[in-house]
Amino acid sequence: xxxxxxxxxxxxxxxxxxxxxxxxxxxxxxxxxxxxxxxxxxxxxxxxxxxxxxxxxxxxxxxxxxxxxxxxxxxxxxxxxxxxxxxxxxxxxxxxxxxxxxxxxxxxxxxxxxxxxxxxxxxxxxxxxxxxxxxxxxxxxxxxxxxxxxxxxxxxxxxxxxxxxxxxxxxxxxxxxxxxxxxxxxxxxx
Amino acid sequence: xxxxxxxxxxxxxxxxxxxxxxxxxxxxxxxxxxxxxxxxxxxxxxxxxxxxxxxxxxxxxxxxxxxxxxxxxxxxxxxxxxxxxxxxxxxxxxxxxxxxxxxxxxxxxxxxxxxxxxxxxxxxxxxxxxxxxxxxxxxxxxxxxxxxxxxxxxxxxxxxxxxxxxxxxxxxxxxxxxxxxxxxxxxxxxxxxxxxxxxxxxxxxxxxxxxxxxxxxxxxxxxxxxxxxxxxxxxxxxxxxxxxxxxxxxxxxxxxxxxxxxxxxxxxxxxxxxxxxxxxxxxxxxxxxxxxxxxxxxxxxxxxxxxxxxxxxxxxxxxxxxxxxxxxxxxxxxxxxxxxxxxxxxxxxxxxxxxxxxxxxxxxxxxxxxxxxxxxxxxxxxxxxxxxxxxxxxxxxxxxxxxxxxxxxxxxxxxxxxxxxxxxxxxxxxxxxxxxxxxxxxxxxxxxxxxxxxxxxxxx
Numbered sequence: 001x002x003x004x005x006x007x008x009x010x011x012x013x014x015x016x017x018x019x020x021x022x023x024x025x026x027x028x029x030x031x032x033x034x035x036x037x038x039x040x041x042x043x044x045x046x047x048x049x050x051x052x053x054x055x056x057x058x059x060x061x062x063x064x065x066x067x068x069x070x071x072x073x074x075x076x077x078x079x080x081x082x083x084x085x086x087x088x089x090x091x092x093x094x095x096x097x098x099x100x101x102x103x104x105x106x107x108x109x110x111x112x113x114x115x116x117x118x119x120x121x122x123x124x125x126x127x128x129x130x131x132x133x134x135x136x137x138x139x140x141x142x143x144x145x146x147x148x149x150x151x152x153x154x155x156x157x158x159x160x161x162x163x164x165x166x167x168x169x170x171x172x173x174x175x176x177x178x179x180x181x182x183x184x185x186x187x188x189x190x
Numbered sequence: 191x192x193x194x195x196x197x198x199x200x201x202x203x204x205x206x207x208x209x210x211x212x213x214x215x216x217x218x219x220x221x222x223x224x225x226x227x228x229x230x231x232x233x234x235x236x237x238x239x240x241x242x243x244x245x246x247x248x249x250x251x252x253x254x255x256x257x258x259x260x261x262x263x264x265x266x267x268x269x270x271x272x273x274x275x276x277x278x279x280x281x282x283x284x285x286x287x288x289x290x291x292x293x294x295x296x297x298x299x300x301x302x303x304x305x306x307x308x309x310x311x312x313x314x315x316x317x318x319x320x321x322x323x324x325x326x327x328x329x330x331x332x333x334x335x336x337x338x339x340x341x342x343x344x345x346x347x348x349x350x351x352x353x354x355x356x357x358x359x360x361x362x363x364x365x366x367x368x369x370x371x372x373x374x375x376x377x378x379x380x381x382x383x384x385x386x387x388x389x390x391x392x393x394x395x396x397x398x399x400x401x402x403x404x405x406x407x408x409x410x411x412x413x414x415x416x417x418x419x420x421x422x423x424x425x426x427x428x429x430x431x432x433x434x435x436x437x438x439x440x441x442x443x444x445x446x447x448x449x450x451x452x453x454x455x456x457x458x459x460x461x462x463x464x465x466x467x468x469x470x471x472x473x474x475x476x477x478x479x480x481x482x483x484x485x486x487x488x489x490x491x492x493x494x495x496x497x498x499x500x501x502x503x504x505x506x507x508x509x510x511x512x513x514x515x516x517x518x519x520x521x522x523x524x525x526x527x528x529x530x531x532x533x534x535x536x537x538x539x540x541x542x543x544x545x546x547x548x549x550x551x552x553x554x555x556x557x558x559x560x561x562x563x564x565x566x567x568x569x570x571x572x573x574x575x576x577x578x579x580x581x582x583x584x585x586x587x588x589x590x591x592x593x594x595x596x597x598x599x600x601x602x603x604x605x606x607x608x609x610x611x612x613x614x615x616x617x618x619x620x621x622x623x624x625x626x627x628x629x630x631x632x633x634x635x636x637x638x639x640x641x642x643x644x645x646x647x648x649x650x
Contacts, residue, residue, distance in 0.1 A: 001208075008212035011213065012212050012216065015216040018219070025227070034237075040241040044247075089299070174248065174299065175249070176297070178255040
């Protein structure tokens with residue numbers, strides 16, 4: 001009888017520990033999902049905000065700095081700050097559009113709340129916080145191979161998490177914006 | 191209630207009950223663990239998909255932007271579309287009933303897009319949820335774009351339209367840089383410039399139209415002046431396919447409507463010119479010249495010359511009744527012109543008689559591609575009282591003088607009009623339009639991501 005009770009306690013203990021562990025893992029996974037969902041929403045929101053900016057003003061105010069930290073979106077800014085690697089898994093890079101006089105896009109989100117500033121900013125969504133990084137690069141059309149055919153907007157969103165939590169990977173969304181006034185130029189081949 | 195004997199015995203002596211109960215509880219816990227993990231896993235999958243749908247939508251949007259850009263750059267005719275990165279002729283827009291698209295293009299980070307552009311939309315066709323109503327001077331196209339990433343697809347559609355504008359930006363004479371009218375000129379219509387309009391003694395101008403930096407100089411004053419218009423932008427000379435030869439009589443067509451320009455009918459000159467008449471034409475160099483006493487009749491059609499010079503005395507250039515003629519002066523600087531330098535010359539000098547039975551400026555149109563050929567001269571000619579025609583040479587200097595009254599419209603970089611020049615604007619030239627160029631989004635909708643059949647624009 002005593003042995004049976006002890007064995008039962010052991011079995012239940014193992015089961016409960018497993019349950020606690022599983023629920024904790026599920027909680028962490030759900031938390032990660034919640035953060036990733038918020039990040040994706042923020043990225044889309046940011047891209048839509050950028051699409052509302054006049055084409056001429058879609059430019060970096062200043063050149064962003066390269067970061068040595070691989071989890072920082074600025075890691076993909078090339079040394080010198082003139083090019084940005086838009087694909088995280090490829091080495092293809094494009095020239096950043098930098099026009100200090102008319103550009104609307106800040107290079108760093110530090111100290112810029114998204115509720116107050118357009119472009120790179122610090123975002124808050126419920127309990128989830130993080131940074132938004134915007135990059136505007138010149139995209140070369142495969143037809144008219146001028147280096148300034150139209151612009152690529154890339155939004156990279158990070159989330160700030162305690163060190164004990166799983167860090168969600170950076171959410172990165174790109175699209176292209178053509179100059180709404182661009183027509184065939186005289187004496188141009190394409 | 192009847193319990194099995196063994197179970198009642200176990201209850202009675204309390205032996206062998208605890209462990210089965212624990213096992214049952216463990217089973218329940220296992221089910222709970224499984225449920226929790228399944229829910230978390232599904233949430234994660236759903237989150238990943240949610241992120242991918244956003245990326246796919248932006249990829250599809252990139253496809254629309256790319257298609258609009260290329261439509262504006264490539265200027266396809268209303269019967270053409272864009273496949274890949276080239277203009278495709280009507281017969282190449284579909285394979286069977288399947289429209290041909292751009293092919294998948296990479297956007298980076300695993301996302302791709304592909305788009306399909308329609309030919310010019312006609313009344314009754316549908317796009318982006320709307321039924322099309324065709325309008326004059328409006329070119330409308332439907333663009334469908336599909337964005338994809340990691341098996342997630344989004345499909346969007348837009349109606350893009352491009353509005354043609356009148357070729358002549360003022361109702362009369364426009365010199366982008368300047369207009370100089372010598373003594374006693376009389377102009378019925380507008381005279382416009384971005385910079386300097388010089389009116390010498392006794393000049394009569396109905397109305398001056400000036401750009402923001404425009405000014406009037408000289409000793410005469412326009413009857414009326416309108417300021418701060420423009421600035422006027424030189425139009426693209428709509429040279430189209432005019433440099434390409436028509437291969438047969440059947441392919442030699444009258445000038446097309448809507449600013450589109452077809453192949454040239456230069457071969458008509460070879461067959462119609464009298465070798466003894468002083469007309470000299472080389473099909474290899476596309477150079478036409480008329481010497482002493484030369485006579486040439488231009489039949490209806492489009493002509494493209496690298497040079498067109500009339501220098502001899504007593505020459506005659508005729509057009510035919512009802513036959514509209516468009517003459518393009520090409521340039522060695524234009525890619526695909528096949529003109530060798532020196533090229534781009536247009537000179538009508540010294541006693542050319544223009545015989546025009548149509549008495550309508552639309553029936554004799556001159557277009558000069560650039561200023562590489564030097565000054566365009568229409569001087570010392572006679573044409574039975576009036577010369578009907580239009581000149582579009584936005585990068586050239588045009589000098590006209592000592593002719594009969596000019597009826598039509600002129601658009602050039604610099605215009606110089608000799609003493610006693612008479613001009614009358616002809617309203618009918620307002621029907622000439624620049625080709626539709628700039629495509630703008632007019633309607634947008636998202637379509638179901640999948641479609642039946644092979645037509646990607648179906649089901650929107």
